[in-house]
Amino acid sequence: MKIIDGGVxxxxxxxxxxxxxxxxxxxxxxxxxxxxxxxxxxxTFTTNVVKAAxxxxxxxxxxxxxxxxxxxxNSGVANACTGPEGMKSCEEMAQVTGDLLxxxxxxxxxxxxxxIGRQMPMDKIVPGIEKLARSLADSRxxxxxxxxxxxxxxxxxxxxxxxxxxxxxxxxxxGMCKGSGMIHPNMATMLCxxxxxxxxxxxxxxxxxxxIVTDTFNMISVDGDTSTNDSVLVLANGMAGNEPFxxxxxxxxxxxxxxxxxxxxLSKMIAGDGEGATSLFEVTVRGAATKEDARTLARSVASSSxxxxxxxxxxxxxxxxxxxxxxxxxxxxxxxVSLWIESAAGRLKLxxxxxxxxxxxxxxxxxxxxDSVRAEALLSEGEAEATAWGCxxxxxxxxINGDYRS
Amino acid sequence: MKIIDGGVxxxxxxxxxxxxxxxxxxxxxxxxxxxxxxxxxxxTFTTNVVKAAxxxxxxxxxxxxxxxxxxxxNSGVANACTGPEGMKSCEEMAQVTGDLLxxxxxxxxxxxxxxIGRQMPMDKIVPGIEKLARSLADSRxxxxxxxxxxxxxxxxxxxxxxxxxxxxxxxxxxGMCKGSGMIHPNMATMLCxxxxxxxxxxxxxxxxxxxIVTDTFNMISVDGDTSTNDSVLVLANGMAGNEPFxxxxxxxxxxxxxxxxxxxxLSKMIAGDGEGATSLFEVTVRGAATKEDARTLARSVASSSxxxxxxxxxxxxxxxxxxxxxxxxxxxxxxxVSLWIESAAGRLKLxxxxxxxxxxxxxxxxxxxxDSVRAEALLSEGEAEATAWGCxxxxxxxxINGDYRS
Numbered sequence: 001m002k003i004i005d006g007g008v009x010x011x012x013x014x015x016x017x018x019x020x021x022x023x024x025x026x027x028x029x030x031x032x033x034x035x036x037x038x039x040x041x042x043x044t045f046t047t048n049v050v051k052a053a054x055x056x057x058x059x060x061x062x063x064x065x066x067x068x069x070x071x072x073x074n075s076g077v078a079n080a081c082t083g084p085e086g087m088k089s090c091e092e093m094a095q096v097t098g099d100l101l102x103x104x105x106x107x108x109x110x111x112x113x114x115x116i117g118r119q120m121p122m123d124k125i126v127p128g129i130e131k132l133a134r135s136l137a138d139s140r141x142x143x144x145x146x147x148x149x150x151x152x153x154x155x156x157x158x159x160x161x162x163x164x165x166x167x168x169x170x171x172x173x174x175g176m177c178k179g180s181g182m183i184h185p186n187m188a189t190m191l192c193x194x195x196x197x198x199x200x201x202x203x204x205x206x207x208x209x210x211x212i213v214t215d216t217f218n219m220i221s222v223d224g225d226t227s228t229n230d231s232v233l234v235l236a237n238g239m240a241g242n243e244p245f246x247x248x249x250x251x252x253x254x255x256x257x258x259x260x261x262x263x264x265x266l267s268k269m270i271a272g273d274g275e276g277a278t279s280l281f282e283v284t285v286r287g288a289a290t291k292e293d294a295r296t297l298a299r300s301v302a303s304s305s306x307x308x309x310x311x312x313x314x315x316x317x318x319x320x321x322x323x324x325x326x327x328x329x330x331x332x333x334x335x336x337v338s339l340w341i342e343s344a345a346g347r348l349k350l351x352x353x354x355x356x357x358x359x360x361x362x363x364x365x366x367x368x369x370x371d372s373v374r375a376e377a378l379l380s381e382g383e384a385e386a387t388a389w390g391c392x393x394x395x396x397x398x399x400i401n402g403d404y405r406s
Numbered sequence: 407m408k409i410i411d412g413g414v415x416x417x418x419x420x421x422x423x424x425x426x427x428x429x430x431x432x433x434x435x436x437x438x439x440x441x442x443x444x445x446x447x448x449x450t451f452t453t454n455v456v457k458a459a460x461x462x463x464x465x466x467x468x469x470x471x472x473x474x475x476x477x478x479x480n481s482g483v484a485n486a487c488t489g490p491e492g493m494k495s496c497e498e499m500a501q502v503t504g505d506l507l508x509x510x511x512x513x514x515x516x517x518x519x520x521x522i523g524r525q526m527p528m529d530k531i532v533p534g535i536e537k538l539a540r541s542l543a544d545s546r547x548x549x550x551x552x553x554x555x556x557x558x559x560x561x562x563x564x565x566x567x568x569x570x571x572x573x574x575x576x577x578x579x580x581g582m583c584k585g586s587g588m589i590h591p592n593m594a595t596m597l598c599x600x601x602x603x604x605x606x607x608x609x610x611x612x613x614x615x616x617x618i619v620t621d622t623f624n625m626i627s628v629d630g631d632t633s634t635n636d637s638v639l640v641l642a643n644g645m646a647g648n649e650p651f652x653x654x655x656x657x658x659x660x661x662x663x664x665x666x667x668x669x670x671x672l673s674k675m676i677a678g679d680g681e682g683a684t685s686l687f688e689v690t691v692r693g694a695a696t697k698e699d700a701r702t703l704a705r706s707v708a709s710s711s712x713x714x715x716x717x718x719x720x721x722x723x724x725x726x727x728x729x730x731x732x733x734x735x736x737x738x739x740x741x742x743v744s745l746w747i748e749s750a751a752g753r754l755k756l757x758x759x760x761x762x763x764x765x766x767x768x769x770x771x772x773x774x775x776x777d778s779v780r781a782e783a784l785l786s787e788g789e790a791e792a793t794a795w796g797c798x799x800x801x802x803x804x805x806i807n808g809d810y811r812s
Contacts, residue, residue: 050732050740050760081728083741083761116725117762228729305711309804319522322487323634326456334456335489354456355489356523395801398715 001258006161007143008033010174011197012239016142017135018149021128023076023114023121028149030125031073032132033193034101038067039237041109042206044213046230052080053090054110058231061106066202068235071109071193072097072129073150075178078189079112079120080228089120096126100133109233111191113152113178116228147176150191154178155273160265164258166242166251171198175262179270190217192232192266198255199238201246208256209234216263219295219388220271221303232263271302271389272372276396280372281311284387285325287379293330294386300328301375302390311373312392316341316364318350321375336380343370407664412567413549414439416580417603418645422548423541424555427534429482429520429527434555436531437479438538439599440507444473445643447515448612450619452636458486459496460516464637467512472608474641477515477599478503478535479556481584484595485518485526486634495526502532506539515639517597519558519584522634553582556597560584561679566671570664572648572657577604581668585676596623598638598672604661605644607652614662615640622669625701625794626677627709638669677708677795678778682802686778687717690793691731693785699736700792706734707781708796717779718798722747722770724756727781742786749776 009016013036023029043062045055061068072093079086090112094105101108112120136142147157161174179190213232238244245251272280283302288294301307304324310317318339326334339351345366349357367373415422419442429435449468451461467474478499485492496518500511507514518526542548553563567580585596619638644650651657678686689708694700707713710730716723724745732740745757751772755763773779 048729048732049734049737050728078725081725081740081757081760081762083759116723116729117757228725228732312804317522319484319487319634322456323454323522326454326634328455331455334487351487351523353489354487356487393804395804398718398799398801398804 001261002163003261004161004163006140006174007147007159007176008174008193008195009138009140009143010161011172011195013037013197013237014195015136015138016146017132017137018145018147019128019131019135021074021131022124023074028145029074029076030128030132031146031149032097032136033071033146033195034136035069035195035235035237037237037239038069038107039235040200040202040205041065041068042202042209042234044210044232046228048228050081050228052078052112052229053082053086054079054112055229055231056087057090057094058109058111058233061109065106067107068109069103069107070097070101071111071233072132073111073191074125074128075150075152076114077112077118077120078114078116078229080116082117082119085119089122092122093125093129096129100129111231113150113189113191113229143174143176150176150178152178152189158266158269158273160262162258162261164254166198166240166254169240169242171196171240171242173258173262175266177266177270190230190270192217192263194234194259194262196234196236197238197240198236199240199242199244200236200255201244204246205234205236208259212256212260212263216260216267219299219386220267221299221388221390268389271391274391276394277391278371278394279311279392281308281390281392282374282387283390284374284376284385285379286376286385287381288384289381291384291386294384296330297325297328298386298388300324302388305393308390308393311368312394314365314368316350316361316368321377322351322354325377332379332381338378340376341367342374342376343367343372345370407667408569409667410567410569412546412580413553413565413582414580414599414601415544415546415549416567417578417601419443419603419643420601421542421544422552423538423543424551424553425534425537425541427480427537428530429480434551435480435482436534436538437552437555438503438542439477439552439601440542441475441601441641441643443643443645444475444513445641446606446608446611447471447474448608448615448640450616450638452634454634456487456634458484458518458635459488459492460485460518461635461637462493463496463500464515464517464639467515471512473513474515475509475513476503476507477517477639478538479517479597480531480534481556481558482520483518483524483526484520484522484635486522488523488525491525495528498528499531499535502535506535517637519556519595519597519635549580549582556582556584558584558595564672564675564679566668568664568667570660572604572646572660575646575648577602577646577648579664579668581672583672583676596636596676598623598669600640600665600668602640602642603644603646604642605646605648605650606642606661607650610652611640611642614665618662618666618669621792622666622673625705625792626673627705627794627796674795677797680797682800683797684777684800685717685798687714687796687798688778688780688793689796690780690782690791691785692782692791693787694790695787697790697792699787700790702736703731703734704792704794706730708794711799714796714799717774718800720771720774722756722767722774727783728757728760731783738785738787744784746782747773748780748782749773749778751776
């Protein structure tokens with residue numbers, strides 16, 4: 001696998017555009033991604049009972065359309081809690097996009113992100129889609145424009161791409177995502193779009209995606225809230241010309257590695273760009289009885305408001321980390337826990353046998369002052385391990401969320 | 407039931423003291439509560455896997471001692487993650503207290519709250535207990551002194567008391583508690599001590615307490631963290647002279663009402679005094695399928711960082727409330743939800759059939775600007791209802807927790 005600078009237009013046969021349609025005052029607010037030929041779809045969606053209209057639409061498309069060829073996205077309004085009118089707006093977005101691109105509405109994914117409860121300003125959206133269709137290009141810039149247009153409180157666009165070899169053919173995977181507040185395990189106001197020119201069986205792709213999301217997007221947390229709109233959508237158009245496969249094989253592993261890389265990088269970008277965040281926080285739990293236990297424990301630490309606030313204060317308050325492990329709902333021997341912190345400034349053991357090691361506080365503060373910090377807990381229950389990602393809890397999180405709508 | 411101004415010394419036969427032992431620099435940091443005669447104990451404790459030494463001690467006392475006669479408490483150091491040395495310190499606290507009061511160590515409850523991971527400064531604690539024993543008094547002031555001495559980041563002491571009639575006898579119930587950060591369902595760095603002169607069967611008291619805690623202390627949330635030290639302890643010394651009862655009867659209901667009042671008031675004081683909080687936030691969910699569903703839904707809203715930040719900003723961002731209901735893990739029809747907000751400034755319906763009512767934003771801001779705000783959600787699943795309490799999420803929460811230890 002080779003990491004490349006790229007986004008959704010990196011694979012063969014994909015175009016994109018990002019424009020300002022007027023939903024927001026000034027910033028770009030609509031994006032379109034198109035495959036020049038029919039592509040196999042896969043998707044995972046929010047588990048929230050309250051589902052936005054586009055989530056309902058895309059779930060159906062994902063389950064019943066054999067091919068998908070476009071994704072139309074808007075930021076600014078979430079189209080959630082908007083009733084039948086919201087559903088109609090969503091369908092109209094798919095229809096208008098389909099008509100302009102000469103494909104059925106059922107071949108169009110729709111995604112929306114922003115304020116909940118407001119109806120879609122269709123008088124701006126429809127001309128926006130027309131402008132998008134005219135602006136489509138397969139350039140690096142076009143991918144970047146799209147990545148900018150899907151942002152809400154994100155401070156930077158989020159893109160990742162890589163190349164892999166499948167059966168002697170070069171296959172490219174590119175992706176973009178947005179998400180900053182309302183980010184939590186089981187997805188968040190988080191939208192992620194991945195394109196690839198791999199030829200892959202639809203069921204294989206869907207199953208692979210589900211597994212990867214469990215260890216990437218479902219392991220990040222900014223604030224513990226799971227949104228109404230979360231979606232990860234993948235389009236695979238087969239233009240790389242590789243031989244499709246249907247079960248476990250070397251190609252399967254290679255594609256999985258590539259997809260995992262793109263999804264993990266995008267996940268980490270979201271965690272590190274959490275609203276108001278100054279630091280990416282990576283939590284690894286080792287020595288757990290099961291993989292699921294390890295995931296639960298790692299997420300509990302990465303999600304703890306007290307741990308996150310301590311990180312912001314560069315305070316090695318390890319008691320809060322042990323406490324967050326303790327209330328995760330997973331049994332373990334607290335008297336056998338070891339704990340390290342680590343960053344570009346070094347590595348330090350804070351806890352051994354569940355107690356303070358008498359570590360150097362100054363050194364600990366140095367380690368915690370970096371913009372990417374790791375905590376590693378070692379239990380004595382088994383061999384399983386997992387990693388979760390979060391960020392610190394800052395004044396700016398409160399500022400941003402105290403008055404999001406104005 | 408009659409509400410009275412009082413605390414742990416209000417019932418007959420209880421004394422208290424609160425002093426400065428030197429664990430903290432200046433503030434009072436140790437308290438003692440004593441019953442002049444043996445009292446029936448009851449207790450509920452943290453569900454955290456990482457349990458502080460006093461929690462282990464008190465659980466054993468609660469399960470195996472027929473009577474308890476004293477509670478010794480310190481603030482400043484939690485005696486959690488302190489290994490065998492911490493357990494020894496805890497036992498010594500009970501032993502020294504017992505010796506001074508002429509009772510067995512096994513008749514003494516111990517409680518600690520503060521920083522995790524530090525060993526107990528026994529050179530200050532032991533003289534502190536001696537000073538406490540000399541200071542015991544049954545006055546209103548003595549109860550207040552004790553309530554002050556158990557505080558950590560609390561901004562105010564928390565006491566409540568009431569009088570009830572059991573079989574023609576006047577019975578008094580008094581209580582104090584502390585807790586501000588790390589407060590979450592299933593208890594928190596939350597300590598609560600309740601005294602009563604009721605004569606009551608030990609099993610009845612324990613069972614009654616467990617039920618009441620489920621709907622009071624387990625329904626409050628400040629920051630989603632459940633601590634290593636949480637305890638609710640009750641001592642009933644029988645000095646009111648009422649006839650004990652063993653099963654459901656009018657007296658049972660009366661005692662339950664009184665105990666519920668004291669525990670609910672203390673719970674609400676903790677929620678409203680959440681670290682950095684400017685507002686108490688009460689969330690009621692009605693029309694749920696089961697009581698447990700209603701509890702889960704109410705807690706989910708009261709715990710949401712995004713909802714709490716919106717409350718701080720006086721922003722009627724009801725989409726976040728629906729979203730928090732949606733990810734609670736309880737199925738319901740989102741298109742049948744109604745939602746109101748309410749405070750001293752009035753009541754307003756924000757949502758009907760899962761959609762915006764077109765309410766007056768200015769009025770909503772007025773309602774949300776009060777220091778106690780209610781949200782009420784009505785579902786269409788059944789008849790069950792529950793209430794949870796929380797607070798807003800503020801800059802001060804981040805400030806307090808960014809550097810708690812220094």
